[in-house]
Amino acid sequence: MEARKVADDGGALAVALAEAQAGRAEGGIPIGAALIVDGEVRAVGRNRRVQAASVIRHGETDCLENAGRLPAAVYARATMVTTLSPCDMCAGAILLYKIPRVVIGENRTFRGAEDLLRARGVEVVVLDDAACVALMDSFIAAEPALWHEDIGEA
Secondary structure, eight states, rough: EEEESSEEEEHHHHHHHHHHHHHHHHHSOHHHHOOOOTTTTEEEEOOTTTTOOOOOHHHHHHHHHHHOOOOOOHHHEEEEEEEEEEOOHHHHHHHHHHHEEEEEEESSSSOOHHHHHTTOOOOEEEOOOOOHHHHHHHHHHHHHHHHHHHHTTO
């Protein structure tokens, strides 16, 4: 991946949102993520559960997979940016790799494991981005069964 700089959390969220939109265009669940280190996009990912017939390819886990193996010192300087509040699995991956900061596009449509992240010392920033909310609202209205499958509900 070619190095891209982002100026701030809003710029980083724009990168993650583009991933979410690409995932939706592929028929998938519109959740995107970006791993930012020292103001630079190191990796991006999107929920690929539908596209890859995967049970674990959420936006954040796909992003981490796309980052490849990185030294612990890199994760220690990283921010995970995600369009939607991270679920328990994705929060666990963030904690496992000791990523100290998470920027969330929105948590209105789904509030994940933010309290767990905070309790473990992770800085959590919620931007409450209208475009992220609109994207998820339209997806959930159009595909409620797929949404409930993705978050592990009946």
